Amino acid sequence: MNKGFVLTMEAVISILLFGIAILCINLPSENSLKELLIIQQENDLLKVWSIDFPSESEMILDTKSLFENASVYLDGAEILKGSGNESVSSEGIIIDDFLIERKIRIVVYLN
Amino acid sequence: MIIIHNKGFIFSIDALIAFTIMLFSLLVFVIILSNSTTQLVKSTENFYLEEKTIFVADSFVKNFDTENSLLGACVFDLEKKRIKSNELTRTNFANMHKLQIDDFFVKQVIIKTHLKEERIFFDARNEKECVTVKRFVILDGEKAIVLLEGCLNE
Numbered sequence: 456m457n458k459g460f461v462l463t464m465e466a467v468i469s470i471l472l473f474g475i476a477i478l479c480i481n482l483p484s485e486n487s488l489k490e491l492l493i494i495q496q497e498n499d500l501l502k503v504w505s506i507d508f509p510s511e512s513e514m515i516l517d518t519k520s521l522f523e524n525a526s527v528y529l530d531g532a533e534i535l536k537g538s539g540n541e542s543v544s545s546e547g548i549i550i551d552d553f554l555i556e557r558k559i560r561i562v563v564y565l566n
Numbered sequence: 567m568i569i570i571h572n573k574g575f576i577f578s579i580d581a582l583i584a585f586t587i588m589l590f591s592l593l594v595f596v597i598i599l600s601n602s603t604t605q606l607v608k609s610t611e612n613f614y615l616e617e618k619t620i621f622v623a624d625s626f627v628k629n630f631d632t633e634n635s636l637l638g639a640c641v642f643d644l645e646k647k648r649i650k651s652n653e654l655t656r657t658n659f660a661n662m663h664k665l666q667i668d669d670f671f672v673k674q675v676i677i678k679t680h681l682k683e684e685r686i687f688f689d690a691r692n693e694k695e696c697v698t699v700k701r702f703v704i705l706d707g708e709k710a711i712v713l714l715e716g717c718l719n720e
Contacts, residue, residue: 465580469587476591479598488616492699495624499702502652506704520711521702 489565490543496521497545497561504559508551518561528560539564611718615697618670619716623699626675626714627652635661636672636687654705654712662687669719676713677705693717 500517509517515535518527527535544562551557622636628651629638639658641650665672673696675687696717703710 465584469584469591473587473591473594476594476598479595487613488620492620495620496700496702499627499652503702503704503709506653517702517709521700 493522493543493563493565494545497543497563500561501545501547501549501559505547505549508549508557514559522563524564526560526562526564528558528562530558537562537564539566541565611695612697615670615695615716615718618667619697619699619714622665622667622672622716623701623712623714627654627701627703627712630658632661634663634665635659636663636665636675652703654703654710656706659686664689671717671719673715673717674713675715678711678713679705679708691717692720694720 500521503517504514511529511534514527514529518525518535522537524537524539525535526533526537542562542564544560546558546560549557549559625631625637626635626639628640628649630640630642630649631638635658638649639654639662641653641655642648643650662675671689671691671693672687673689673691673693674685676683676685694717696715698713698715701712701714703712
């Protein structure tokens with residue numbers, strides 16, 4: 456009875472250790488500054504557009520030159536369509552050539 | 567005699583199994599630890615390169631540096647006494663020098679406009695790994711894309 460108990464404990468400890476080893480499979484997450492770069496690029500677009508307010512087609516061309524998958528909203532209307540689950544977005548209000556406030560939102564999809 | 571032999575035999579098998587499992591657990595541990603360390607080193611190295619390239623590119627399009635234009639090539643408005651971020655001028659490109667931060671260096675800077683693509687800076691050193699950052703600017707009144715390539719020394 457005692458010997459049996461001792462042997463069982465050994466097995467239990469071994470199995471527990473094995474279980475802990477399996478549970479320890481925790482790969483370090485990838486550190487990336489991708490989101491920061493996207494925010495900087497979105498702000499580049501807003502900054503450049505605030506210097507010289509572009510037409511809708513120019514906005515689309517400029518956005519496509521930087522991002523593969525992005526949406527652009529001008530005064531709430533989507534002028535460039537993108538899709539995805541995860542995104543990084545920036546928003547700004549720019550005064551156009553006719554001194555009208557224009558609300559621009561750029562959404563960049565990560566996947 | 568037989569009883570002792572049987573008991574000893576049973577005990578040995580059980581201990582052997584337990585010991586094998588222990589060794590296997592240890593092996594799994596070592597493999598995981600080794601993989602994790604390799605990935606962590608790689609990830610840290612990439613992060614370092616990415617960080618330096620992004621920050622140098624940001625400085626290039628946001629600042630004005632009289633000593634080395636790689637750290638700032640923006641237009642400086644003398645009247646308003648301020649830097650016009652994201653507004654670059656070719657005049658400042660003449661003052662570009664090699665930039666080295668520890669084992670990081672700027673390999674090249676390319677400017678792309680609608681009409682042409684030109685390399686405004688190039689460092690011929692051999693590189694181990696590189697990252698390119700894209701920024702959107704106005705260059706002498708024309709929209710352009712800046713491609714700054716940062717690398718690690720070989």
